[in-house]
Amino acid sequence: MCQYSSRDGHPSDWHLVHLGSRAVGGAGLVMMEASAVSPEGRITPFDMGIWSDDHADSLQRITQFIRQYGSIPGIQLAHAGRKASTQRPWEGGRPLGSEQGGWRPIAPSAIAYSSDFPVPQALSIIGMRSLLESFTWAAERALRAGFQVLELHMAHGYLLHEFLSPIANRREDDYGGSFENRCRFPLEVVRSVRAAWPDELPIFVRISATDWSDDGWDLEESIKLARELKKLGVDLIDCSSGGIAPHIEIPQEPGFQVPFAARIREEAHIATGAVGMITEATQAEELLKEGSADAVLLGRALLRNPYWAKQAATELAVDVAWPKPYERIRTHKSPNSISLADLRALFFGEEPFTVIDVRSISEFCDGHIEGALRIPYEELLSFVSSLPKDSNFITVSNGGTGRSRSAADLLRSHGWFNARRLEGGYYQWSAAGLPSIESGLLAS
Ligand SMILES: Cc1cc2nc3c(=O)[nH]c(=O)nc-3n(C[C@H](O)[C@H](O)[C@H](O)COP(=O)(O)O)c2cc1C
Numbered sequence: 001m002c003q004y005s006s007r008d009g010h011p012s013d014w015h016l017v018h019l020g021s022r023a024v025g026g027a028g029l030v031m032m033e034a035s036a037v038s039p040e041g042r043i044t045p046f047d048m049g050i051w052s053d054d055h056a057d058s059l060q061r062i063t064q065f066i067r068q069y070g071s072i073p074g075i076q077l078a079h080a081g082r083k084a085s086t087q088r089p090w091e092g093g094r095p096l097g098s099e100q101g102g103w104r105p106i107a108p109s110a111i112a113y114s115s116d117f118p119v120p121q122a123l124s125i126i127g128m129r130s131l132l133e134s135f136t137w138a139a140e141r142a143l144r145a146g147f148q149v150l151e152l153h154m155a156h157g158y159l160l161h162e163f164l165s166p167i168a169n170r171r172e173d174d175y176g177g178s179f180e181n182r183c184r185f186p187l188e189v190v191r192s193v194r195a196a197w198p199d200e201l202p203i204f205v206r207i208s209a210t211d212w213s214d215d216g217w218d219l220e221e222s223i224k225l226a227r228e229l230k231k232l233g234v235d236l237i238d239c240s241s242g243g244i245a246p247h248i249e250i251p252q253e254p255g256f257q258v259p260f261a262a263r264i265r266e267e268a269h270i271a272t273g274a275v276g277m278i279t280e281a282t283q284a285e286e287l288l289k290e291g292s293a294d295a296v297l298l299g300r301a302l303l304r305n306p307y308w309a310k311q312a313a314t315e316l317a318v319d320v321a322w323p324k325p326y327e328r329i330r331t332h333k334s335p336n337s338i339s340l341a342d343l344r345a346l347f348f349g350e351e352p353f354t355v356i357d358v359r360s361i362s363e364f365c366d367g368h369i370e371g372a373l374r375i376p377y378e379e380l381l382s383f384v385s386s387l388p389k390d391s392n393f394i395t396v397s398n399g400g401t402g403r404s405r406s407a408a409d410l411l412r413s414h415g416w417f418n419a420r421r422l423e424g425g426y427y428q429w430s431a432a433g434l435p436s437i438e439s440g441l442l443a444s
Contacts, residue, residue: 001299002033002047004088009036009049010058019062022302023071024323026309030071031297032062034078034153037138038131040103041079041159044088045096050077051134056141063146069323074149075142076206077135077193081159082107082120082168106131108162108169108176108185114246128175128185131159135189139196150197151204152190156243160186161208164225165217165244183225187232194233202235204273209260211244212251219260226268237264238273238297252277255287262292273297281312347420353392355422356380358407372396377407384416393419 005014015032022030035048035055042049049055059075066073084105085096095117096102106127107120123131135152142150154160162168163185169176175185190205197203209222226237239261242250250256257276265272274293278284284296302308313320347353355372358380375383377397384391393411397404404421411419 001303002043004044004046004090006046006048009039009042009047009051009055011048011062015048016062016065019073020065020069021306023066023069023073024326025302025306026313026320027071027298027302028309029074029149029295030066031149031151032059032073032075032147034076034080034158035138037077037079037134040084040106041081041134043080043084044086045101046088047080050075050138050141050145053141053144056145059142059145059147067146067148070321072148073146074151074204075145075147076151076153077138077142078153079131079134079159081105081157081162082111082113082117083157085118107159108171111168111170113157122171125173132185132189132192136192136196139193143197143201149202149204150193151206151238152186152193153206154186155206155208155238155240157208157245158243160189161217161244164207164221165211167211167213167216167244179221179224183228186225187228190229190232190234199233203233204236204238205229205234206238206240208241208243209239209257209264210241211248212242213245213248216244216248219263222260223264223267226264226270230268230270234270236271236273236295237261237268238275239264239293240275254279255283258287258292265291265293271295275299281315284312285316347394348392348418351392353394355394355396356383356407358395358397358403377403380407380410381414384411384414387416389415390418391416395419395421 003014003018005012011032019030019032033048034043035050036042037049038051039049041051050059063073082105085102087094087096087100104118105120106123108123110119110122112119139150152160154164157165157168163175164182166182169182171177171181174181176182190203194203207222207225208217210219211217222237222239229237239257241257241260242248254277255274258274258278261272261274264270271294273295274287275297276299278287278296278298279301284298287293288296298308305311310320310322357372357374358377359374373383384393393408393416395404395407395411397407408419408421
């Protein structure tokens with residue numbers, strides 16, 4: 001996601017930390033923000049770029065870090081077209097005058113994005129050839145920089161989308177008018193980039209599946225385009241929407257773009273990515289399970305929380321690795337588990353017992369014991385209130401906090417005298433090479 005934190009298109013320490021923390025946080029794919037294939041293709045002077053070999057060199061540090069932590073580095077190649085040459089969003093996002101370092105944008109047609117934006121220079125055929133080369137060289141550099149997924153930005157009202165949309169493309173040559181003509185240049189770019197990018201590495205194309213306007217690009221055209229993209233060897237359509245003009249309202253609600261991913265997947269028989277207001281693990285999981293998309297791409301939720309993926313794994317009870325320095329905050333399911341028989345011998349013999357895991361939900365990183373009840377410490381007393389006073393309990397926690405002891409003490413002080421605690425905790429058992437608890441414990 002655009003950070004507007006580059007100098008001359010180069011990544012900064014900010015990018016290493018920003019992208020690196022998402023890799024550490026468990027994202028499967030970390031996509032470098034829209035990176036301009038030529039200097040005039042930047043939205044702001046502070047955008048990322050990949051128009052020179054030096055850019056490829058400075059990106060290597062980031063791709064290496066992402067790969068080291070088990071994630072896949074991807075990069076989005078972009079040209080901002082008529083939306084180029086503006087201030088950063090936090091400076092107002094207005095078009096830059098030449099005295100402020102601005103430049104004249106290029107676009108398919110000489111039609112401004114809005115009345116306060118400059119009228120762009122309509123691209124000549126020679127200009128288009130040179131732009132196609134810029135995309136192709138950028139792909140070659142991306143490979144050298146160590147990226148493993150390439151995404152072409154054909155959405156959000158930027159240059160390639162401007163070719164597709166009749167709102168921005170009024171050309172009267174072979175590159176405007178009919179659907180085929182409007183798609184011609186974007187498809188030429190894809191063909192050339194695909195030839196430059198190894199067959200075994202995927203290419204994504206991000207599209208705006210609709211302009212949300214009667215006179216604009218729509219879902220039916222997106223489906224047709226997706227079929228063409230598939231023929232050219234594109235692997236996934238990343239289904240976003242909107243952005244072609246400022247006045248169009250977009251009816252946003254959770255998952256509002258998922259139906260686009262579902263339709264394109266079904267009708268163009270190509271993998272799709274769903275994006276847009278997907279914030280919950282269960283929401284993401286559900287849409288994958290129901291077959292609406294093949295991947296979920298997160299924007300703001302992942303900006304808010306770099307550990308979104310790790311937390312989602314916890315919520316969905318999936319065992320994922322953590323980097324070594326962070327292992328203390330997770331637990332392992334050790335194969336050398338304490339068996340049910342060991343626990344019986346340790347505690348209650350043949351009598352039934354209940355294991356209560358008193359970690360709060362935010363601490364449930366891993367190591368859940370099947371059969372153990374997850375009752376956060378604060379809710380313990382209200383939970384046991386209806387249970388007989390001669391019930392047998394074993395309380396467990398993370399370890400190191402003394403909470404399982406406190407929980408057992410609390411129960412005993414309220415008359416459940418058969419409350420015991422399991423020494424240590426999830427973390428210590430594994431750190432000592434000792435056992436976490438085998439699944440299958442009984443709740444009485
Ligand atoms: C700060 C910010 C930067 C973004 N940068 C990009 C970008 O570089 N490329 C892109 O295709 N979309 C970009 N987007 C759009 C997001 O990728 C995403 O499509 C959008 O925020 C909706 O998804 P979300 O609800 O998960 O955030 C950006 C959005 C934000 C808020």
